[in-house]
Amino acid sequence: MKRSHGVALAALLVFSLAVLAHVESLGYWFTSYDSIALVETSRIASLADLRTIFTKPLLYGTSYLDAGRFYRPVVNLVYAAEYALWGVDPFGYHFTNLLLHGFVSVLVVLTIRSLTDSLRAGALTGALFAIHPLGTDVVPAISRRQDMLLALFGLLALWLFVESVRRDSRRLRVGSAVAYGLALFSKETAAVVGPLAFLWLVLDGPSLRRRSTYRRAIVAVAPLAAVAVGYLAVRFAVLGGIGGYTHDPPLSQTLLFPVQYVLSLVYQADVLAAIGGVSTPLVIVVVAAVPLALLVSFARDRALDRIAPRRALPLVVAIAGFAVLLVVARFPGASPLASVDAIDHAGWYTAGIVFAIAAASALLAAVASARSFTAGRSTGFFLLWLLSPLPLFFLAKQFAFRDAYFFVIPLLALAAVCLDAALPAVDGWRTFSDRDTDALVVVAVLVLLIPSLAASPLLYADSGWGETGDVTRSVLDEIDRSVSEIDSGTPVAIAGVPTKIDYRPQRLGRAHKATMLQPHSVRSWLRLQGHENRVTFGRLQSFHSVPGNVSTKTRENERLLIWLRYD
Secondary structure (H helix, E strand, O other), rough: OOHHHHHHHHHHHHHHHHHHHHHHHOOOOOOOHHHHHHHHHOOOHHHHHHHHHHHHHOOOOOOHHHOOOOOOOOHHHHHHHHHHHHHHOOHHHHHHHHHHHHHHHHHHHHHHHHHOOOHHHHHHHHHHHHOOOOHHHHOOHHHHHHHHHHEEEEEEEHHHHHHHHHHHHHHHHHHHHHHHHHOOOOHHHHHHHHHHHHHHHHHOOOOOHHHHHHHHHHHHHHHHHHHHHHHHHHHHHOOOOOOEEEOOOOOOHHHHHHHHHHHHHOOOOOHHHHHOOOOOHHHHHHHOOHHHHEEEEHHOOHHHOOOOHHHHHHHHHHHHHHHHHHHHOHHHHOOHHHHHHOOOOOHHHHHEEEEHHHHHHHHHHHHHHHHOOOOOOHHHHHHHHHOOOOHHHHHHHOHHHHOOOOOOHHHHHHHHHHHHHHHOOOOOOOOOOOOOOOOOHHHHHHHHHHHHHOOOOHOOEEEEEEHHHHHHHHHHHHHHHHHHHOOOOEEEEOOOOOEEOOOOOOOOEEEEEEEEEOOHHHHHHHHHOOOOOOEEEEEEEEOOOOOOOEEEEEEEEEOOOEEEOOO
């Protein structure tokens, strides 16, 4: 009973953190490119509309299909239910996103607890996930619902699978297969959940050298494999192929996917640039204290010439990395990445890469030297989970920070496991002596988490989505007012539609890319307002800061021309 009370309390606290971190989004209007179009194309007024959801691609009937073809009927059904309940009131859609983020955070607690047999590790992971800055790119953006549904059902499938093995429960195994299917039909990246379940069962087995370990794992994941095969069959039938984005990005941009993925997990905002030039060296010296302290510890407790290579290498990399970071922070224009066309902010990329390598190396060196920490099989599982989406990013031909929403969980779990093993506490946790390196593990984890904690939405009231939502609302109001003055047979041409605000990465607490409108979203809004005019578009417009008052200049001959202007 006491154990269940602990789980309930941890879940409640984590849910509260998740809601508190993004509660301001309840006041936002429709945000991001596709939100309005997803609502409009998901409405169910007849059986034909319901059939369309299951037999046509996402955003069927819009120009979005020129950019990509995806099959996500669970997403459509959720929007359909919301439209029936809320209509075009954005509050309801943001409320759903907020609840989903809270539920996902709770499932993080339950899943990591099952995987590690530690409630402390589960609670720490859930709390870090609830306030992680990646949520800023997902939770306030209505159209990114699929990432939360993937995380919700993917975690549910993994948790039920682990519990079904532990309890030998057929009912839980069926529940896991159902949840896996819902995850796949929410977003295709959920395909990694089945292999992850297999890998966990193999690592959890008595021996990696026994064939019986692999036979047992194959039998256990057979229902998940059947669900995946069925999903692929339906997807191929609907899309006429694997689907995905239709464009081929430049090779230089494609090669950056792994780098962007690492930055999305560790260094989403340019913390060093935000701190300022004078104090930056001091901050770097402070965070570099971890490898320096380890070096002192080695020199004091052991002969330096007898340090094992597995301990010496990460220590050297960490010290060198923080030294390079100091140079990069002072001279960002000197970055070798500055010559790569696909990189807009070379200093941010370079600082992020160097920081991630140096901080991870410092943590590895600290863990290798700690007397209380032993790497279990759960550590290997979390590392495999971290690496699992990389092939899918290349296959999809695109990576955005929001795509890492589900995959930041294993990194946070690794940090929580290290803290769980190293932190001293009164209730049965070990204490350490002055020479013990356990304390350095704690400090190393905190250093790795500094950028995420500094950019957490819990610390900032404005994510950038509120401003873009206001601009979107003003623009659509102006367009709706102009179109309302003509009959439905008059063609309409619109120029100056705002697409996005490219906030520089060093703005802590901001979404990495706050988007507004595309032609298909404007057409969808006009249809939601009852306008059936044929609409074409001229030049689209993007900004580096929030545009001022929106006004229109119109002219009508045989068609209505609308020029959108900004102060």
